[in-house]
Amino acid sequence: MNQLPREFFQPRSIVIAGASKKGGFGSGIPKLLKRSGYADRLYLVNPREREIEGLQVYKRITDIDAEIDLAIVVVPRDHVKGVLEDCAAKNIRAVILETAGFSETGPEGARLEREIGTLARNAGMRIIGPNCVGLINPHDRFASTEVALEEMEPGNIGVIAQSGVFGNIVADWAPSQDLNVSSLVTIGNRADVDETDMLYHFAADERTDVIVLYLEGAKDGERFRRAAREAAARKPVLVYKSGRTEAGKRAAASHTGSMTGEDGLYDGLLRQSGVIRASSFQELFDLARVFARQPLMKGSDIGVVTSSGSLGVMATDAAFQLGLHLPELSSATIDALREEAPPWMNVKNPLDLGPSHLFGAGLEAALRDPRINGVIAIPVIPYAIIDSLMKAGVAPELIFGDPEQIRKTLPDKPVVTYTVGSSSWLSLIRKMFGPHMTLVSSAETASKALWALHRYHLFRAAGE
Amino acid sequence: MNQLPREFFQPRSIVIAGASKKGGFGSGIPKLLKRSGYADRLYLVNPREREIEGLQVYKRITDIDAEIDLAIVVVPRDHVKGVLEDCAAKNIRAVILETAGFSETGPEGARLEREIGTLARNAGMRIIGPNCVGLINPHDRFASTEVALEEMEPGNIGVIAQSGVFGNIVADWAPSQDLNVSSLVTIGNRADVDETDMLYHFAADERTDVIVLYLEGAKDGERFRRAAREAAARKPVLVYKSGRTEAGKRAAASHTGSMTGEDGLYDGLLRQSGVIRASSFQELFDLARVFARQPLMKGSDIGVVTSSGSLGVMATDAAFQLGLHLPELSSATIDALREEAPPWMNVKNPLDLGPSHLFGAGLEAALRDPRINGVIAIPVIPYAIIDSLMKAGVAPELIFGDPEQIRKTLPDKPVVTYTVGSSSWLSLIRKMFGPHMTLVSSAETASKALWALHRYHLFRAAGE
Numbered sequence: 001m002n003q004l005p006r007e008f009f010q011p012r013s014i015v016i017a018g019a020s021k022k023g024g025f026g027s028g029i030p031k032l033l034k035r036s037g038y039a040d041r042l043y044l045v046n047p048r049e050r051e052i053e054g055l056q057v058y059k060r061i062t063d064i065d066a067e068i069d070l071a072i073v074v075v076p077r078d079h080v081k082g083v084l085e086d087c088a089a090k091n092i093r094a095v096i097l098e099t100a101g102f103s104e105t106g107p108e109g110a111r112l113e114r115e116i117g118t119l120a121r122n123a124g125m126r127i128i129g130p131n132c133v134g135l136i137n138p139h140d141r142f143a144s145t146e147v148a149l150e151e152m153e154p155g156n157i158g159v160i161a162q163s164g165v166f167g168n169i170v171a172d173w174a175p176s177q178d179l180n181v182s183s184l185v186t187i188g189n190r191a192d193v194d195e196t197d198m199l200y201h202f203a204a205d206e207r208t209d210v211i212v213l214y215l216e217g218a219k220d221g222e223r224f225r226r227a228a229r230e231a232a233a234r235k236p237v238l239v240y241k242s243g244r245t246e247a248g249k250r251a252a253a254s255h256t257g258s259m260t261g262e263d264g265l266y267d268g269l270l271r272q273s274g275v276i277r278a279s280s281f282q283e284l285f286d287l288a289r290v291f292a293r294q295p296l297m298k299g300s301d302i303g304v305v306t307s308s309g310s311l312g313v314m315a316t317d318a319a320f321q322l323g324l325h326l327p328e329l330s331s332a333t334i335d336a337l338r339e340e341a342p343p344w345m346n347v348k349n350p351l352d353l354g355p356s357h358l359f360g361a362g363l364e365a366a367l368r369d370p371r372i373n374g375v376i377a378i379p380v381i382p383y384a385i386i387d388s389l390m391k392a393g394v395a396p397e398l399i400f401g402d403p404e405q406i407r408k409t410l411p412d413k414p415v416v417t418y419t420v421g422s423s424s425w426l427s428l429i430r431k432m433f434g435p436h437m438t439l440v441s442s443a444e445t446a447s448k449a450l451w452a453l454h455r456y457h458l459f460r461a462a463g464e
Numbered sequence: 465m466n467q468l469p470r471e472f473f474q475p476r477s478i479v480i481a482g483a484s485k486k487g488g489f490g491s492g493i494p495k496l497l498k499r500s501g502y503a504d505r506l507y508l509v510n511p512r513e514r515e516i517e518g519l520q521v522y523k524r525i526t527d528i529d530a531e532i533d534l535a536i537v538v539v540p541r542d543h544v545k546g547v548l549e550d551c552a553a554k555n556i557r558a559v560i561l562e563t564a565g566f567s568e569t570g571p572e573g574a575r576l577e578r579e580i581g582t583l584a585r586n587a588g589m590r591i592i593g594p595n596c597v598g599l600i601n602p603h604d605r606f607a608s609t610e611v612a613l614e615e616m617e618p619g620n621i622g623v624i625a626q627s628g629v630f631g632n633i634v635a636d637w638a639p640s641q642d643l644n645v646s647s648l649v650t651i652g653n654r655a656d657v658d659e660t661d662m663l664y665h666f667a668a669d670e671r672t673d674v675i676v677l678y679l680e681g682a683k684d685g686e687r688f689r690r691a692a693r694e695a696a697a698r699k700p701v702l703v704y705k706s707g708r709t710e711a712g713k714r715a716a717a718s719h720t721g722s723m724t725g726e727d728g729l730y731d732g733l734l735r736q737s738g739v740i741r742a743s744s745f746q747e748l749f750d751l752a753r754v755f756a757r758q759p760l761m762k763g764s765d766i767g768v769v770t771s772s773g774s775l776g777v778m779a780t781d782a783a784f785q786l787g788l789h790l791p792e793l794s795s796a797t798i799d800a801l802r803e804e805a806p807p808w809m810n811v812k813n814p815l816d817l818g819p820s821h822l823f824g825a826g827l828e829a830a831l832r833d834p835r836i837n838g839v840i841a842i843p844v845i846p847y848a849i850i851d852s853l854m855k856a857g858v859a860p861e862l863i864f865g866d867p868e869q870i871r872k873t874l875p876d877k878p879v880v881t882y883t884v885g886s887s888s889w890l891s892l893i894r895k896m897f898g899p900h901m902t903l904v905s906s907a908e909t910a911s912k913a914l915w916a917l918h919r920y921h922l923f924r925a926a927g928e
Contacts, residue, residue, distance in 0.1 A: 028848070028849065028852070077808075100808045100818075101808040104808075104810070105807075105808060105810065145846070146846060146848045146849060146852075147846055148847060148848050148851075161774070162774070163772070163773050163774040165771065165772040165773065165774065165819075165844060165845075165846075166772060166773075166774035168845075168846035169772060169775075169844045169845075169846065169884045169885055170884075171846070172846055172847045172848070172884075172885045172889065173884050173885050173886065175886065176886055216774075216777065242777045242781055243777055243781070244781045245780070245781045245785055246784065247780045247781070247783070247784035247789075247790050248777050248778075248780045248781035248784060251768075251773075251776055251777045251780045251790075251816075252773075252777045254773075254810040254812060255773030255774070255776070255777060255816060256773065280778075280906055280907070280908055281775070281778060281884070281907065282905075282906055304715075307629065308627070308629040308630060308633060309627050309630075309715075309718075309720065310625070310626070310627040310629065310630040310680070311630070311633075312719070313680065313706040313707055313712050313716045313719060314706050314745060316709070316711045316712045317706055317707065317708045317709045317711070319711070320709035320710060320711040320712060321708075321709055325711075326711050326715075343569075344541075344564045344565040344568075348718060350715050352715075352718070354629070355488075355629075380629060380633045381629075381632075381633075382609070382611055382629075382632035382635070382636055383612060383636045384492070384496075384610045384611050384612050384636075385492065385610060387612075388492070388610075420633045420634075420636075420745070421633055421636045421637055422615075422636050422637065422640055423640050425636065441746075442745065442746055443744070443745065444744055
């Protein structure tokens with residue numbers, strides 16, 4: 001495999017072709033990069049301006065008297081080829097081409113796009129795009145698109161998205177979702193760099209523990225299959241593939257010019273490669289968060305620990321449909337809990353603890369139970385009750401124990417948390433249960449996450 | 465049908481049997497009702513106390529020298545029968561029995577529960593419960609359980625839940641979800657009042673436009689089928705049925721003592737009755753919110769108006785799988801939009817407007833297009849861009865138009881909104897798009913909601 005230049009992710013110097021005073025990408029990106037500390041290694045190009053954001057503006061890239069690592073190109077479509085030729089002349093190895101209007105618009109755009117690919121290969125230059133916003137690297141506070149970089153926590157999830165807007169909105173949404181990325185890359189129409197290159201990149205990237213891919217259609221099915229398998233052999237790879245239906249395919253074609261292919265083929269290809277396929281946007285990122293923090297699950301037997309019988313039934317239904325099992329608790333676990341349990345409590349699996357103040361004890365017992373490989377924790381309580389407890393100076397730990405401490409003592413099995421309530425309640429649960437009992441957004445996703453942790457464990461175990 | 469006493473929902477006087485100083489239900493409910501303005505018509509019963517919350521405490525219900533509309537019973541299980549006999553002697557017509565420990569715990573509890581049912585029928589008294597928290601009526605600020613009543617907005621959604629905790633957490637969650645209920649009722653083990661009684665109640669209730677039911681298993685399949693059909697002939701009825709799998713059934717049996725039955729039978733029964741079945745908790749309430757505000761959809765042709773191509777493809781996939789169609793836009797619509805559209809824009813359906821500032825125009829054109837029966841609106845934009853616009857004094861309307869005004873002019877087709885972003889972004893969208901272009905939580909749910917609005921339209925049209 002041909003590693004991507006590291007200049008894409010950690011450029012020491014950057015040129016922006018198409019910098020502008022007028023708003024839009026050409027004005028937003030220089031602002032952002034200046035704010036992020038790149039001012040002294042940022043070069044702006046625009047034939048009609050002399051100064052933007054207090055920086056000198058060059059007429060052409062070839063006028064710059066310094067070595068350039070990365071070019072961000074946002075000029076109008078008809079100027080793209082000339083600018084790329086200048087990039088090549090200047091020996092730039094990495095280009096992010098954001099301009100739209102190529103294969104997604106029809107045959108003429110597709111022809112231009114092919115020429116760009118050829119140009120890249122002839123010059124030994126790598127190009128991300130066109131029709132993308134490039135990448136966001138919160139570790140180094142670098143982004144080729146205007147986002148709230150300050151709010152993004154650097155993390156260990158590598159995200160590959162075909163579409164630019166998709167990348168930007170994930171970046172916006174991430175902080176509210178405890179979603180911490182290593183880098184987030186939008187690849188657009190893939191005149192040169194494609195999802196396969198990116199899979200190889202993240203498979204090798206030390207900062208990345210989980211790879212997430214939003215795909216409309218693979219550029220080259222066979223290369224993609226190989227890359228997916230090689231990447232999945234090293235790290236979990238999670239994919240959401242859209243353009244699943246006839247109408248979706250047509251929509252994808254006019255969006256990133258993708259040929260999306262037969263959905264059944266993708267399903268087989270992904271399964272054989274050890275890739276986990278998500279069934280929705282929310283599920284994709286819920287799974288990413290879980291894989292970023294949780295150990296794999298070594299068997300298919302799970303425990304459900306809940307203070308709501310109903311939500312416990314929902315999680316149980318979903319788990320059963322995925323082929324997970326809820327075994328009887330071991331007699332040691334049952335005896336230990338029965339001693340403390342009020343008479344109305346059924347000590348079984350799912351373990352419905354109601355308002356018993358035994359949530360912590362139940363969670364600990366389930367994690368210690370040798371019959372159980374992973375746990376779904378569903379702490380819910382009317383906020384009015386928690387609120388009046390807290391106002392009376394009683395800590396919520398009275399009811400839920402100290403889940404984070406329990407987790408620290410028993411870190412080897414996955415735990416996913418699901419809850420419902422007011423935003424104050426959600427914040428409290430995030431704090432009490434911590435990132436290592438990852439919060440997901442539905443009972444169904446909690447089960448899917450444990451299923452995926454087990455499936456990936458089997459795939460890895462088979463390969464070893 | 466035998467209408468439930470209105471005393472359940474709007475009691476003029478209330479007795480709480482099992483009032484307590486010690487915390488728990490017995491202490492929380494008197495506090496709440498006092499705070500809600502019921503102090504002067506609230507009677508507390510506890511053989512071992514003389515005063516609670518500044519109110520006189522009676523030893524027995526029969527000691528009270530006033531007419532009582534409603535009894536809330538929270539005494540320990542072994543005292544329940546005696547207390548109910550006192551309720552009967554006092555001619556109380558409505559009893560909410562919250563105590564747990566009946567059929568959900570085994571044969572002995574089931575026997576007691578049957579006795580309670582018999583007692584109710586012999587006395588001509590109606591009993592909700594046991595193993596429930598009764599009901600919450602935000603219109604009259606009445607609740608038989610401790611919840612944040614002040615934060616709940618009264619609305620037009622009637623909610624029937626089997627489980628008490630479920631009811632409480634929905635009440636907690638509702639304000640953050642723009643979910644406004646007429647009443648929320650938890651029916652528990654159904655010694656007497658069951659889901660069928662409640663369906664008839666809400667079908668007749670003038671404050672209720674949509675009925676939502678969380679069901680583990682119907683008490684009497686044939687009565688339920690009839691009630692569901694009669695209710696659905698008047699108002700949309702949305703059901704989430706759990707205990708769908710073997711493991712889920714066992715869990716439900718130990719939760720509310722429900723026999724959940726064969727899932728396939730329910731599926732057929734609900735479909736034939738014109739009931740919409742939701743596939744998750746979140747979907748159930750997303751649909752409720754949509755039905756509470758949207759007109760029905762008169763055909764199966766929808767338009768997708770989006771500023772994100774990817775999310776547009778996801779919505780299209782989901783719509784197509786449900787049997788909805790995305791027709792070509794009419795030539796008048798296309799011509800009107802092409803005049804303003806930038807060259808990179810594909811004027812088709814889904815209508816991907818990107819960052820074009822044409823969102824409002826696109827939304828309006830889709831709503832006016834005679835080929836389109838309903839619209840999915842997906843406004844997304846990197847918050848950094850909106851933020852810098854707003855800081856520069858530019859209103860977000862520059863990009864999204866004035867959707868609320870457009871909606872007011874064109875109210876006849878349903879519009880559901882889906883977006884992704886930071887919490888500031890979500891608030892902005894809620895404000896800009898308003899409740900009448902209801903926000904739902906995923907692209908899939910947006911499609912499901914339009915599908916449901918169409919399906920229910922067909923059901924109603926067939927009956928007329």
